[in-house]
Amino acid sequence: MASIVVFLVALPLCIGVAAASGVAPALGIITGIIGGLIVGFLPGSSLQVSGPAAGLAVLVLEFTTEHGVELLGPVVLMSGLIQMALGVLKAGGLFQSISLSVVQGMLAGIGLPLILSQIYALVDSKQLGTPMKNVGGLGDLATAVAGNPQKVAALVLGLMAIVLCFVWYKMPAPLNKVPAPLIAVVLGCVVGVMPGFDVKKVEFGNMIEAISFPTPDALGHLFAPDVLIMIITFTVIASAESLFSAAAVDRMHTGPRTKYNQELFAQGVGNAASGLVGAMPLTAVIVRSAANVNAGAKTKLSRILHGVWLLGFGLLLPGLLGLIPIAVLAGVLLHAGWKLFNPPAFVKMWKTDRGEGIVMIITTAAIFFANLLEGVLAGLAVAVVLVALRMSHMSIKETIKGDTGRLELRGNATFLRLPRLIEALEAISHLPRVHVDATKLSHLDLACRSQIEEWGEQRKKAGALHVDVRLPDAKGAKDAEDVDAAAGFDEPEMSGTLDQQTPVEVTAELPGTGNGVGAGVGENVGPGAHPGTHPAPSASDFTDTLPPTHERSRPYQEAAYQHSTTQGHPHGQSTHAGGYARPHPQHTHPGHHPQYHPGQVHPAQTQPGYATHPGQVHHHLHYPHPHYQPYPYPQQAYPPQPYPAGPQYQPHDATGQQPVYPEPAPGAYGDPNGEWVAPTHGEGSRR
Numbered sequence: 001m002a003s004i005v006v007f008l009v010a011l012p013l014c015i016g017v018a019a020a021s022g023v024a025p026a027l028g029i030i031t032g033i034i035g036g037l038i039v040g041f042l043p044g045s046s047l048q049v050s051g052p053a054a055g056l057a058v059l060v061l062e063f064t065t066e067h068g069v070e071l072l073g074p075v076v077l078m079s080g081l082i083q084m085a086l087g088v089l090k091a092g093g094l095f096q097s098i099s100l101s102v103v104q105g106m107l108a109g110i111g112l113p114l115i116l117s118q119i120y121a122l123v124d125s126k127q128l129g130t131p132m133k134n135v136g137g138l139g140d141l142a143t144a145v146a147g148n149p150q151k152v153a154a155l156v157l158g159l160m161a162i163v164l165c166f167v168w169y170k171m172p173a174p175l176n177k178v179p180a181p182l183i184a185v186v187l188g189c190v191v192g193v194m195p196g197f198d199v200k201k202v203e204f205g206n207m208i209e210a211i212s213f214p215t216p217d218a219l220g221h222l223f224a225p226d227v228l229i230m231i232i233t234f235t236v237i238a239s240a241e242s243l244f245s246a247a248a249v250d251r252m253h254t255g256p257r258t259k260y261n262q263e264l265f266a267q268g269v270g271n272a273a274s275g276l277v278g279a280m281p282l283t284a285v286i287v288r289s290a291a292n293v294n295a296g297a298k299t300k301l302s303r304i305l306h307g308v309w310l311l312g313f314g315l316l317l318p319g320l321l322g323l324i325p326i327a328v329l330a331g332v333l334l335h336a337g338w339k340l341f342n343p344p345a346f347v348k349m350w351k352t353d354r355g356e357g358i359v360m361i362i363t364t365a366a367i368f369f370a371n372l373l374e375g376v377l378a379g380l381a382v383a384v385v386l387v388a389l390r391m392s393h394m395s396i397k398e399t400i401k402g403d404t405g406r407l408e409l410r411g412n413a414t415f416l417r418l419p420r421l422i423e424a425l426e427a428i429s430h431l432p433r434v435h436v437d438a439t440k441l442s443h444l445d446l447a448c449r450s451q452i453e454e455w456g457e458q459r460k461k462a463g464a465l466h467v468d469v470r471l472p473d474a475k476g477a478k479d480a481e482d483v484d485a486a487a488g489f490d491e492p493e494m495s496g497t498l499d500q501q502t503p504v505e506v507t508a509e510l511p512g513t514g515n516g517v518g519a520g521v522g523e524n525v526g527p528g529a530h531p532g533t534h535p536a537p538s539a540s541d542f543t544d545t546l547p548p549t550h551e552r553s554r555p556y557q558e559a560a561y562q563h564s565t566t567q568g569h570p571h572g573q574s575t576h577a578g579g580y581a582r583p584h585p586q587h588t589h590p591g592h593h594p595q596y597h598p599g600q601v602h603p604a605q606t607q608p609g610y611a612t613h614p615g616q617v618h619h620h621l622h623y624p625h626p627h628y629q630p631y632p633y634p635q636q637a638y639p640p641q642p643y644p645a646g647p648q649y650q651p652h653d654a655t656g657q658q659p660v661y662p663e664p665a666p667g668a669y670g671d672p673n674g675e676w677v678a679p680t681h682g683e684g685s686r687r
Contacts, residue, residue, distance in 0.1 A: 001295060001296070002292055002295035002296055002297035002302040003297075003301070003302040003303070003304075003305035003306045003308075003309065004306075004309065005177075005179065005291055005292070005295040006049055006288050006291055006292045006295065006297075006302060006303065006306040007305075007306045007309035007310060007313075008178075008179050008182040009179040009181060009182065009287060009288050009291045010032050010049070010051055010288050010306060010310065011029075011032075011182070011185075011310065011313065012181045012182060012184075012185045012324070012329060012332055013051070013052070013054070013181065013285070013287065013288070013332070013336075014028035014029050014031065014032040014051060014052055014310070015028050015029070015202055015204075015321060015324065015329060016028075016054075016329035016330070016332050016333045017052040017053065017054050017057050017280070017333070018031075018052060018280065019121070019202065019326060019329055019330075020054070020057040020058075020061065020114070020117060020118065020121065020329075020330075020333055021052075021056075021057045021060035021061050021064065021280060022060065022061045022064045022065060022069075023060065023064060023069055023072070023280060024203075024204075024205060024210050025202050025203070025204050025205075025321065026204055026205050026206065026207045026209075026210035026314065026318075027210055027278070027279045027280055028052050029207060029310055029313075029314040030207060030210065030211065030274075030277060030279045030314075031051055031052040031274050031279045031280045031281075031282050032051040032052060032282075032306075032307065032310045033307045033310045033311045033314070034270055034273050034274050034277075034279065034282065034307075035049065035050030035051040035052075035270055035282045035303075035307065036049070036050075036051075036303055036304055036305070036306045036307015036308070036310060037304060037307040037308070037311070038269060038270050038273050039266050039267065039269065039270035039282070039303075040300055040303040040304040040306075040307055041300070041304060042262070042265070042266035042269060042270075043259065043262045043263075043266065044246075044258060044259055044260075044262040044263030044264075044265070044266040044267075045246045045249065045250075045258040045259075045263050045284070046255060046256055046299060046300045047249055047253060047255065047289065047292055047293055047297055047300070047302075047303070048242075048245055048246055048249045048258075048284045048286075048289035048292070048303075049284065049285060049288035049289050049291075049292050049303045049306060050242070050267065050270055050282050050283060050284045050285065050303075051282055051283075051285055051288060052280045052281070052282055053238075053241060053281075053282070053283040053285050054110075054114055054333055054336045054337065054340070055107070055110040055111075055114075055237065055241055055283070055340065056234070056237060056238065056241075056280075056281050056283065057114060057117075057333070058110065058113045058114055058117060058131075058372075059230070059233060059234070059237070059372055060072065060280060060281070061117070061127075062129070062130075062371075063075070063230050065129065066226075067221070067227070069212075069278070070212070070215070070218050070278075071218050071221055071227070072278065072280070073212060073213070073214050073218070073274075073275045073277070073278035073279070074214045074218045074219050074221075074222055074275060075222070075227060075230055075231050075234060075275070076234065076271050076272075076274050076275035076279070076280065076281045077214060077271070077272055077274075077275025077276060078222060078231045078275070079231055079234040079235045079238060079268075079271050079275070079281060080267075080268045080269065080270065080271030080272030080273070080274070080275055081268065081272055082231070082235045082268070083235060083238070083239055083264055083265070083267055083268025083271060084265050084268035084269060084272065085268075086235075086239065086264055086268070087261050087262065087263075087264035087265025087266075087267075087268055088261075088265065090261045091261070091264070092243060092260030092261040092263065092264045093260060093261075095239055095240050095243045095244075095260075095264075096243060096247070096260065098240065098380070099356070099359065099379075099380070099383040100356070101349060101353075101356035101357070101359040101360040101363070101379070101383060102359060102360075102363050102376065102379040102380055102383050103240070103244055104342070104345050104349065104360050105359065105360040105361070105362070105363025105364045105367075105375075105379050106237075106240070106363055106364075106367065106372070106375070106376050106379065107340045107341075107342070108340065108341050108342060108345070108346070108360070108363075108364040109363060109364045109365075109366070109367025109368055109372065109375050110337075110340050110367070110372065111336075111337040111338065111339070111340025111341030111342070112131065112337070112341050112364065112368055113131040113134075113367075113368065114333065114334075114336070114337035114340065115334055115337040115338060115341060116134040116135060117131075117134060118330045118331075118333045118334040118337060119134070119138070119141070119334070120134065120137075120141060121158075121326060121327070121329075121330035121333075122154065122155060122158035122159075122327055122330045122331060122334065123141065123144075123145050123151040123152075123154050123155050123158070123327070124150065124151055124154040124199060124200045124326060124327060125141060125144065125145075125151065131368050131369075132368075132369070149196075150198055150199065153196060153197045153198065153199055154199040154200070154325070154326070154327035155327070156197075157188050157191060157192060157197065157199060157325050157327040157328050157331070158327035158328065158330050158331040158334070159331065160184070160187065160188065160191070160328075160331070161184035161185075161188055161327070161328045161329075161330075161331025161332055161335075162331040162334055162335055164180055164183055164184045164187070165180045165181065165184060165331070165332060165335035166335065168180035168183060179291060181332045184328055184331065184332055185324055185328055185329070185332070188324065188325050188327075188328030189323045189324055189325070189328075192323065192324075192325040192328070193323070197325075199325045199326070199327055200325065200326040200327070201322055201323060201324060201325055201326065202321050202322055202323075202324045202325075202326065202329070203322065204318050204319075204321040204322055205318075206318065207314045207315065207318070210278075211277045211278060211279075212277070212278035213276065213278065214275070214276070214278070229373065232373065233371075233372055233373040234271075234281050236373065236376065237283075237372060237373075237376075238267065238271065238281050238282070238283045239264055239267065241283045241284065242263065242264070242267045242283045242284040243258075243260055243263065243264065243284075245283070245284040245285065245286045245289055246258040246260065246263055246284060248286055248289075248290075249284075249286070249289045249290070249293060252290065252293045252294075253293050255298065263284075267282070267283065267284065270282050287336065288306075292306075345360075346360060346361065355386045355390070356386070358382070358386075359379055359382045359383045359386060360379075362378060362379060362382050363375055363376065363378065363379030363382075366378040366379065388414070388416060389416060391412055391414070391443075392411075392412050392413075392414040392416040392417050393411045393412060394409060394410070394411040394412060394413050394414075394417045394420070394421070394441075395409075395410045395411050396408070396409055396420070396421070396424045397410075398424060398427060398428065400428065400431065403431055403432050403433055403465075404431060404432075404433040404434070404435070404466075405427075405428030405431040405433070405434050405435070406428075406434070406435040406436075406437065407424055407425070407428060407435070407436045407437065408437045408440065409421075409436070409437065409438045409440065409441050410440045410441065410442075411441065411442060412441070412442050412443040413438070413441050413443065413444045413445065413448040413449075414443065414445045414447070414448065415445060415447035415448065417448070418447055418448060418451060421448055421451060421452070422451060425451070425452070425455045429455075429459065431464075432464055432465040432466070433464070433465050433466040433467075434459055434464060434466070434467055434468070435466075435468040435469075435470075436452055436455075436456070436468070436469045436470065437470050438452060438469075438470060438471050438472055439470050439471070439472050440472075441472050444471065444472055449471065452469055452471065453469065453471075455469075456469040
């Protein structure tokens, strides 16, 4: 049943495309038969149907008008052989990579000239040739129709066909399942035999007599420049239309997907066979293919049988084809041309992407004013330029601090962005210290690389104090952090996980901190008690605000925080289980800055100004792994500070005296505004 539906759709289209191409209608039927019986058997796509395409009608007409029908077969034969070679070379994917805006512009460029040519056929008149000539002759055509009843009758039939094609799909089921072109042709035949409708009808002739094999004389003209251009044009357009149709058909069903290289080879075989018998170029046609899918086809049998029905009809019932009015076929093709032109697609493309909309408009205009091949090439060229401009997006971050300027480049630096790069480089050229960080570029072409390198050399020769240029290579990336820090542009980040063993940038703990880095007495911590249940500190625990003279970062490894042991503990008590040993809040004294050593207890009793209160415990940071070493802090960065007088603690100071010190009020260690903390350690010393 699907094959019958496809046959009913293909029959009027084969005849109409042949008539629009300036060749015998029988050649259109022959081309459709080849598309069914030859291409239908070959692998590639199972459901799309091939035959003469309206998109090539204008090209065929121009070629046959200039060179004659005799040369059409050899040209189609050569196009088929090239398609076969492209299929063998697996070039099917090349046609898939064409920009959508170019494809839609090409279809619109095919549809608009087709509409103009069929306007003449709609009133039984002969078109003038090129699209521009057809546009120029519309005024004379309107005058000729007004005074000719035959042309008016043809116009009525043509308009009837157009209206049916546009509105038939709105009919209720099951009427709307019948192809609209078939309804238009049948109704046109009925009306055309009525009195007063003396219009031109199809002259079908004999299919056997229409066949013509290439002659040696015709083959000798294949190497003429204009003929070679037409061969290439047929090849490109027929291949592109077939593979675009395959992509559209694949979206309409859930069966096997198209194998593009095999489908391209199959289309080449079909065109080679069509050229051997002097027929027309064929492509996969979306109208027939969609009808095949919608009719419920599941295998390639339906497209094969549609060729059988075309063959039987052409051989057994050729007289019925002579009843079809030319104006009706013109109306069917004018509807097809409008669908190809598709004005709403321009609006949608413009709203979606104005750049792609410009490509689509340029492609259509170039085809209209020049020809199909030149128009497609122009569209591809504009599309490539558009892609190059978009892929050359480059952001430049400029930072100036004092006498130092820095440029950070991101994105893709190509020659198209060279003027902007030069402008940015000149903006910091007057500074004595300049840094250019290009390590974050995704792409740096030779033109931009040379410009950056030459600029750096010029700045050095000009006497700049410091010139740092980092290009996207291993060395530049490796030295990036060090140079940024030296230039004052460092932005420390904390990242990584325990499993990755990623170093975490932290800030040194303030001496005298009690329970960890956070202020206040820790949970379960008291005099003489050292809990063993604290978790390992996280990266956020190591961020204290230090006085300006003490602010310095220290790298830690989170995996380095292991459980401390009782080794070196005066009371045999365990330190904090997180591995980060912290002095008891009531055993910590101002001025104390421990010098950490792996596996060692801090020599508390040997430092001047250190408390020697009985029972006092001094904890240390224990590094069990030899690779995890503490940051070496200079002892002089934390000088001993004077102790306030008080009765509780009696540590020895540098003079050997034992002054009396007051015990801090409860909670003073956790109070950022405490009177004891601030004078001792400075404002902002607690978080």
